[in-house]
Amino acid sequence: MRWTLKPVPDSQKQQQLAQELGVDPFLAGLLVQRSVDAFAKAKSFFRPDLEELHDPFLMKDMELAVKRIQKAVGNNENILVYGDYDVDGTTSVALMSTFLESFYDRVSTYIPDRYDEGYGVSYKGIDFAADNDFSLIIALDCGVKAVDKVDYAKEKGIDFIICDHHRPGKELPDAIAVLDPKRADCSYPYNELCGCGVGFKLCQALAIVNDWDFDILIPYLDLVATAIGADIVPMTGENRILAYHGLNVINTSPRAGFEAIIENLNKTVLTITDVVFTIAPRINAAGRMKHGLHAVELLKETDLDRAKEFAAAIENYNSDRRELDRSITEEALDQIITNKEEEKFTSVVYNDGWHKGVIGIVASRLTETYYRPTLVFCKSGDRLAASARSVKGFDVYNALEQCSEYIEQFGGHMYAAGLTLLPDNYEKFKARFEEVVCATIENKHLTPEIHIDSKLPLSAITPKFYRILQQMAPFGPGNMPPVFMTENVVDTGYGKRVGKDEDHLKIKVASKKGEKNGFNAIGFNMGEKCDQITDGKKFHIAYSIDENEWQGNVSLQLRLRDITS
Structure with missing residues (x-):
């Protein structure tokens, strides 16, 4: 274990801030380290203000997205709210569909099946939209790389609005609007929003054009805070403001679904850590073990008794998930030892019988044990699917890009990604990934810090x-x-x-x-x-x-x- 002492803050700023705030110099030093080095910044830091949220129309394509939704409402079109099956995706779908339903009644939801359709926008989902006369799909927490799928939808007369936060590929989908602050041509002031955060900005924009009071959006912040915590995005800027006020909603007037989950907790005030380790795993368990729509139902339910029924079912899914997670982790660790791969720069394991719903958790467990970039593969139809996890300081997304000749599709972030490949390419990919990581990772990144x-x-x-x-x-x-x-x-x-x-x-x-x-x-x-x-x-x-x-x-x-x- 490496201990790295952060640079000592400027002593003059530290002393001045300590005097201005009336706090211990050690505390003032912590604030200066976090760039909170003046009274006004400290006020904003300790009391995040919703007034400091950015204008949503600063995001590229926001005006186009709002106009298309207004047109759909004006023409009585059917709108399908589509999202990924993890916490960020299901909270996004719950937020967007509930908000739209508050003023429009032709709205439905769709979560792809993790096993049948896989991650992101699917052809099956588009076919469902076409068969049921949906002419607009709002995709949340996915879609920024779905170029072919959006073209397929267009052929069927279906428009797309994409709300994503993943890195775009070389080409953007031909959607009506692609809301993603990570777009190279987007000058939005904060680019670390989660998918639910991008969806919230679209709701904020709709509220502005309709001249609705911002307060109508506050009850949705519990969903945004949960997604921010679960997706491990930076707790800075807008995310910190949204999470701060979202936690307040959870602690003062939780939605029925959250109340059903947390009622047995022996805590009066929940922190973001409680949300990440108590609420988020249960929301995730639905998509891992059964179907993400169960999580959306729980999050949208307004009757507490019904919410308790949903929560009880999801609790069972979570128990099953824990047992699978434990047994598969043991098998994966045994595989590394059997293959004599303890000294490699990467951990890449595969078993066609492993459950797709828990391979991401297992990848995290292996990373904790061996502390190196890790991929856990399982069978998914006629393909192999994997979850990737990385170590601090190493960009696994970039490493996967250098192995793209063996990959069918992939997406994600610096520290977590997902991919699929053909079974015949598994060994070639495994060798190439080891080669890439060996050539690019620094020794210090292989020791926890x-x-x-x-x-x-x-x-x-x-x-x-x-x-x-x-x-x-x-x-x-x-x-x-x-x-x-x-x-x-x-x-x-x-x-x-x-x-x-x-x-x-x-x-x-x-x-x-x-x-x-x-x-x-x-x-x-x-x-x-x-x-x-x-x-x-x-x-x-x-x-x-x-x-x-x-x-x-x-x-x-x-x-x-x-x-x-």
């Missing part, structure tokens, strides 16, 4: 310090939870391995030997480091700060990230 925000004395950790830290949320890429480093601490004598298999480490750290006061600390999957903290040895810790609740008592604790001598 902890970014340390600041060195911190234990004496600086107070309830007030923690309260202000919490106000820096929501956290995510670009605004990660602060990680601190304290050197030369000792265990007060309570250190031990805990957990069913003694996998975890529980200690109480203090600044010096004999000091009675200290902080409880927990290190998950760090049990093997117990020897480093015994016999009064001094050691260094990397950690974040959180709260521990036990028998009604709440106290600060350190969440260990690593220990070193």
Whole structure:
């Protein structure tokens, strides 16, 4: 594990900001590191304002999209809202269809079947639209590379509006409008929106042209916040504003579907982390194990009793997903060892019996184990389908582009992608991918890295310090939870391995030997480091700060990230 200490912030800015805000210099330093270096910026950071959202008409093709929807409404056309089967796609479809249905009644939804149709816009979906007299498809979280599919739809008299956030290919589809802030010719000020975020901007534009109050859009922000968290897009700019206010909706007036999921949680206030690890996996489970439309039904349901029925079914899907995820991960790890591929620069595994719905999760698990670019393949019709995951600093999308001669189609981001290929090309692709990664990856990218925000004395950790830290949320890429480093601490004598298999480490750290006061600390999957903290040895810790609740008592604790001598 590499520890990288972030550059020390400008001391003059740090001191000035500390005085202006009346906060600890350590906290001011964290803000300056995040480019929050003036009072006005701090105000905006701690209290994100919906007034600061950009004008949606700054996005290329937005006016064309709005006009086409207005025309469809005026002509009583049937509109099909089409989206991917993951969290971003299903929340997008729920948002767009519910918003359109609030003023127009000829709207239906479509989610492709993960197994029958695969990712993105499908010919089967277009045929469904043609057979049912839909003349406009609004595609969300997909479509920016669907050149042939959009041409096919055009031949059948069906127009497309695309709301996507993935990287476009060399050619854009011939759609009425392609809303994607990653378009090279789009000058929209923020290009890190998720698919649901792009859909929200289209709803915002429709509200503007109809002279509707922005407040009618606020109830939809819970969907946007969930998609932002689940899709791991940067928690900066517009995403931070949308997530902040979306979390407020979840915590104050959740939609029935969310209430049905979270009612058994023993938490009064949900964070973005809770959304990512509690709500998102259940929404995802529908598309992984059954069909994404089940998630859309849950998200659109307004009756709580009905929502509870949907949520119970989805909970079963999630349990099945967890069991499959566990068993396939074990098989994949065994395959790497059997093939003697532990020392390779990549992990590429395949089994035609693996479940397509969980290969993305399995790829993430393998990346955690071997920490290198990873692809997990399974059979999908007459093709092989894969989910790709990468390591910090390495662009797996670019690597796949260099293997394109063996790929049928692919799409995605720097750190996650999906692809299909012909079975005969699997071994050739595997060899080429290893070759590309070997030639382009830096050695440092093959070792996990902890970014340390600041060195911190234990004496600086107070309830007030923690309260202000919490106000820096929501956290995510670009605004990660602060990680601190304290050197030369000792265990007060309570250190031990805990957990069913003694996998975890529980200690109480203090600044010096004999000091009675200290902080409880927990290190998950760090049990093997117990020897480093015994016999009064001094050691260094990397950690974040959180709260521990036990028998009604709440106290600060350190969440260990690593220990070193």
